[in-house]
Amino acid sequence: MLLTPSQRNSPESVPPLPGPHFQLNASKITRGHSCILCQQRKVKCDRQKPCSNCVKARVDCIPSVPTAPRRRRRKFSEQDTASRLKRCEQLLKKHGIRYDDDDDSPLESTSPGTVITEEEFSQRNLINPPPRAGDRGMLYSDKGTSHYIENTLWENLRDEIEDPKEALQLSSDDDEINESGMHPEPELFCLGHRNASKDLKTLHPRMVHIFRLWQVFLDNVQPLVKIFHAPTTQQLILQASADLDNVAKPTEALMFCIYLLAVTSLEEQDCQAMLGDSRDSLLSKFSHAAQQALINARFMKSLNMLTLQALILYALAVPKYYDPHSFYILTGMAVRIAQRLGIHKDGALHKISPFETEFRRRTWWQVVFLDGQSSKLAGAGFPAHLLQYDTKLPTNVSDSDLNPNMTEMPSEKEGVTEMLALQLRYEVATAMKSFTKGGNNNFWSTITNVELIVKKDMVIDELEAKFEEKYIRFCDPSIPLHLFAIYMSKAVICAMRHMAHHPRQYPDRGANMPAKEKDMLFTEALKEIELSTMGFRSKAIRGFMWHLHVQFQLNPFVHLLSELRHRVYGAQVDRAWEQIELAFDQRPEMLLDNKNSLYLAIGNLALKAWAKREGAGGLYRGSQLPAAPRFVSVLRSQRNNSTPVSTPSTTELRQPSNMKQMPQPSEVFDLVQTAYPNTVHDAIHGMQQIGGWNPNNYAIDMNMQDLVTEDWEYYQTLLDGELPTYYGNAAQQSPHSDMPGGQFP
Known part of the structure; x- marks a missing residue:
């Protein structure tokens, strides 16, 4: 029965209690504390024994329990403090964090008020780098x-x-793709597919062809990529090819991307002889299959390393077929996926096995190079992810030195390993990073700072010496990868010198640059293009041509065209025009891709330069000016909307039309001997002795494109108008210049 408030307060509403029990509880009341009833009713207690409220209500007057006093913090003894400190030091040591006692660290014992110089500050941060804020990830x-x-x-x-x-179960590679949803899956949108899921078993080549493509990949692609352990991956492919009905989706994506990149590295006749099909047909088949396999593997939400590696291989195979902006988005996805997998954080700091840590490092640096290239071509700014990684450089060891069960990394090898080509790239990245004071947050921009030219030259000289000392002197030019590395190292040095002295770093954009430096830049740019065009006629490194094509250096090419508007005759000018014609023949997309604004701008500049040469025909040393090259006729017909002139075919791509006009081998190899006189001379002599010497076997990879930024504003100038013009005077002209002093038509 419920009682009203008046009934609850009425004495009749409370049954009487035995007197002794009441007296016993009353004796326990202590002054200073309210009873429980008064606390519950939130009324004032008179603290009597019993209180008046309890007497009126005829209930026991039970005292409340006082709150326990706050425990005083125990003071640690000196011994306890020392013990806790020792424990902290053990934890720091266990996790690889350096610490020093005050007596052993004079840099840390700076008295208050001491002024520290910038150099001392940099040294202190180098020895004991400050903790990185916000790095609390898991x-x-x-x-x-x-x-x-x-x-x-x-x-x-x-x-x-x-x-x-x-x-790790937040996303599964085996999740079914939602085909009936209102919005398509993001993978379908990004790759332009309508098939949300598709069985790809019938698109795999025959088993014998799978093994052939894998061997092609090992020969032509793996030496330049090295993002996975070849023996382990080979076993994976063997198992998968034997049971294509049950192959894992990440593995299948990797297999199709391997097929695609292997075919990309082959020529037409190789595809017909090896696989019985045309190159274009195979590329189309494996490109679509690779896209579908990536979709099946849910690459945008997958946490599997194989899926990311498959996406990287796909990105390496398709830059010719993607416009720069779309390719930039594609590589940006690879960056985000890599960050989600945490490979931008060094595995050694997170208790990852040494084997897995090594290939996480290799994969991350491949992503860095790939995104650096795409951001440059798309005109994007500095890649922000380069500010947020602590992944170390990979180790200079071969795959045979590694196995999945090892407990510690083997010692780094001296000299040449399977990582040779990649080690050269890492050395360039290290040199450019050490060039700046503030770490790597601005080294791409400061490499063209006019105030640091002397220091740049010193860094480049040191890098050139390091190449020779650590790698080149161990190279055997009869091995294609070693031969490739010799020319690659030469091209890198040429590219860095060209960038270090480029006219765009000057306040006047090079308008008043000394003639001697102007001539040096023209010569360096010509060397770069000569070395690049030689690669397309090489037989020894023919398998690496896919890489040469992708990594073509546009920067020196544009510089040559810009200068040729003012250099109208001379032996060096003739050589430059020969190389430009070869470059257009070998890269027909620069003529055929009318939707690429960069190629359109380059074509416009080429036409202006040739028009200047034609206008100065009377100055051509008394002889008749050669007929306009084929690329000039094609460009003019495109601009005039006239009947198009035939463009180079695939066969002509391999056999340039003006082969007889190429520089003599001795003249070309003077370029290489300038950088490595002993090594290259010995290499050539050795090839002659064994009867394997062929000047056409030597070529170069313009690999510097991955590491040196191209100033998009420089190309934007091509779209907007003229480049800055150099108007030197007779007093400034170099005696070795091919230009008439101060006389420009």
Whole structure:
């Protein structure tokens, strides 16, 4: 029965209690504390024994329990403090964090008020770098999958993740794609596919062809990429090809991307002889299959390293067929996926096995090079991800030195390993990073700072010496990869010198540059293009031509065209026009791709330069000016909307029309001997002795494009109008210049 408030307060509403019990509880009341009834009713207690409210209500007057006093913090003894400090030092040592005692660190014992110079500050940060703010992420890894989490929401929940596998099950490669949803899956949108899921078994080549393509990949692609362990991957492919009905989706994506890149590295006659089909047909087949396999593997949400590696191989195969902006987005996806997998964080700091750590490093640096190239071509700014990684450089060891069960990394090898080509790229990245004071946050821009030319030259000289000392002197030119590395190192040095002295770094954009430096730049640009065009006639490194084509240096090419508007005759000018014609023949997309604004601008500049040469025909040393090259006729017909002139065919791509006009081998090899006189001379002599010497076997990879930024504003000038013009005077002209002093038509 419910009681009203008046009934509850009425003495009749409370049954009487035995007197002894009441007296016993009353004796326990202590002054200073309210009873429980008064506290519950929130009324003032008179603190009597019993209180008047309890007497009126005829209930026991039970005293409340006083709050326990606050425990005073125990003071640690000196011994306790020393013990806790020792424990902290052990934890720091366990996780590889350096610490020094005050007596052993004079740099840290700076007294208050001491002024520290910038050099001392840099040295101090180099020896004991300050802790990185905000690096509180967690890396979850298990059996080839990983997930890096570093935002506040996940940090607050990480204690709730009892098993690391829970963090890896947020996305599964085997999830079914939603075909009936209102919006298509993002993978379908990005790759332009309508098939949300498709069985690809019938698109795999025959088993014998799978093995042939894998061998082609090992010969032509793997030496320049090296993002996975070849023996382990070979076993994976063998198992998958034997049971295509049950192949894992990430593995299948990797297989199709390997097929695609292998065919990309072959020529037409090789495809017909090896696979019985045309190159174009195979590229179309494997390109669509690779896209579909990536979609099947859910590459945009996958946490599997194989899926990311497949996407990287796909990106390496398709830059010719993507416009620069779309390709930039594609490589940007690779960056984001790599960051989600946490490979921008060094695995050694997160208890990842040495084997997996090594290939995480290789994969991350391939992503860095790939995104650097695409951002340059798309006109994007500095890649922001380069500010947020701590992944170390890969180790200079071969695949035979590594195995999945090893507990520690082998010692780094001296000299040449399977990583030769990539080690040259890493050396360039290290040199450019060390060039700046503030780390790597602005080295792409300061490499063209006019105030640092002397220091740039010193860095380039040191890099050139390091190439020779650490790698080139160990190279055997009878091995295609070693031969490739010799020319690659030469091209890198040429490219860096060209960038270090480029006229766009000057306030007047080079209008008043000394003639001697102007001539030096023209010569360096010509060397770069000569070395590049030689690669397309090479037989020894024919398998690496896919890389040469992608990495063509536009920067020196544009510089040559710009200068040829003012250099109208001379032996060096004739050589330059020969190389430009070869470059257009070998890269027909520069003529055929009318939707590429950069190629259109280059074509316009080429026409202006040739018009200047034609206008100065009377100055051509008394002889008749040669007929206009084929690329000039094609460009003019395109601009005039007239009947198009035939463009180079695939066969002509391999056999340039003006082969007889190429520089003599002795003249070309003077360029290489300038950089490495002993090594290259010995290499040539050795090839002659064994009867294998052929000047056409020597070529170069313009690999510097991955590492040196191209100033998009420089190309934008082509779209908007004329480049800055150099108007030197007779007193400034170099005695070796091919230009008439101050006389420009």
